[in-house]
Amino acid sequence: MNIQQFYDEGLAHASYAILSEGKIALVDPGRNPQPYYDFAEANLAKIVAVIETHPHADFVSSHLELYKNDDATIYVSKLVGAEYPHVGFDEGDSFQMGKVTFHSLHTPGHSPDSISILLKDENEKDHALFSGDTLFIGDVGRPDLREKAGNMTAQREELAKMMYHTVQDKLKPLADDVLVFPAHGAGSLCGKNLSDARQSIIGEQRQTNWAFNDLDEKTFVDSLLQGQPYIPKYFGYDVDMNKKGAPAYQRSISQVSIWPEGATLPAEALVIDTRNNLDFAAGHIPGAINIMNGGKFETWLGSIVGPEEKFFLVADIAAELEILITKAAKIGYEQLIKGAVVNPAGMTEKGNSFDLEAFKANKEQFTIVDTRSRDEHATAPIFEAAINIPLQELRERAEEIPTGKPILVHCAGGYRSAAGSSIVAGILKDAEILDFSEAIKEFQLIAH
Structure with a gap:
């Protein structure tokens, strides 16, 4: 045996x-x-x-x-x-x-x-x-x-x-x-x-x-x-699919439509941009959500995007697209991909630059959004005035965020804040949205 x-x-x-x-x-x-x-x-x-x-x-x-x-x-x-x-x-x-x-x-x-x-x-x-x-x-x-x-x-x-x-x-x-x-x-x-x-x-x-x-x-x-x-x-969605039985793996991922590099995506399409946050900030399709290709990509994809939605995948190289499609398939989401494309046209939107020293000097001039879980926010607070909206809820709750000040989005290490800031920017289009990114690591937890 x-x-x-x-x-x-x-x-x-x-x-x-x-x-x-x-x-x-x-x-x-x-x-x-x-x-x-x-x-x-x-x-x-x-x-x-x-x-x-x-x-x-x-x-x-x-x-x-x-x-x-x-x-x-x-x-x-x-x-x-x-x-x-x-x-x-x-x-x-x-x-x-x-x-x-x-x-x-x-x-x-x-x-x-x-x-x-x-x-x-x-x-x-x-x-x-x-x-x-x-x-x-x-x-x-x-x-x-x-x-x-x-x-x-x-x-x-x-x-x-x-x-x-x-x-x-x-x-x-x-x-x-x-x-x-x-x-x-x-x-x-x-x-x-x-x-x-x-x-x-x-x-x-x-x-x-x-x-x-x-x-x-x-x-x-x-x-x-x-x-x-x-x-x-x-x-x-996965419980139901497993009760029915999923389509054959290789055949299903081979049916995902690969669009030509630089192709123009349909207006108002849901776009999941998997490039790193710096490349995303340098230029992306307006409204795109930045779920970086990382160790938990498939979980965050299935947490942010519902099974009733169709979406486009964006990467910076073709080999990355292949990896992303296989990750999506692990949760049955390859069937939701309308198309996968390298560096599509229309990446005109840029992220706002974050001045860390200005923030340190005037924290009260920012609205801070914490995208960590409720448990993380409660047990390991970082900023007393932060509004806690977990990342998986942001698409539904972003309009709760006040827009009178620049909105600074943070998490624990930079991955969730990249996705979170892109979600908020796509919904609160007239607000100034900033990604705290990895700079959050400079700040100590508030002592209880």
């Missing part, structure tokens, strides 16, 4: 290949199936099974493509209501592959249809738990991603209660030496206290994970519901 982890840094997503006797089962595969094909080829093996622990919200899976290309059986809980060919895989169900056996545990809490996969070795000994978004290293999955309008609080509380009983009834009884392989690591928005570690054992989690503490149900529920990160706009 061989277990191989595949880790996507951008989405902090872990998927797995389990190899036994020339056969491979995948758990929670990402959108691009090629890494799994490469692994299979290197091991002279065949992908025969794909297990989905639940319909993921933060990435699109390749399960349907793997079924169509390899005739791999998809195993998923019947509670998902999957619209693709599959085998129901619920509490008490199991299947053998080579010398190992996969057992399904119903582990609701993150979602009502979540399962975890208990892998048993050739001696029927519990070997590893593929815990999906149920158990993370240091945390458990958030319970608020599957809410419905009109019953939001009740549903998240109900799921949090389910998670309590999942921990008590399904996770705590496992042996200390059982390996834990979660679907996410630090940086994921599917939990709040995820460790940098990529794997663990149950015994370690029993000692270090707060969810394993001796808590009553109410204390557990209150702790789980408190301080969860924001929910990106794309999450519901």
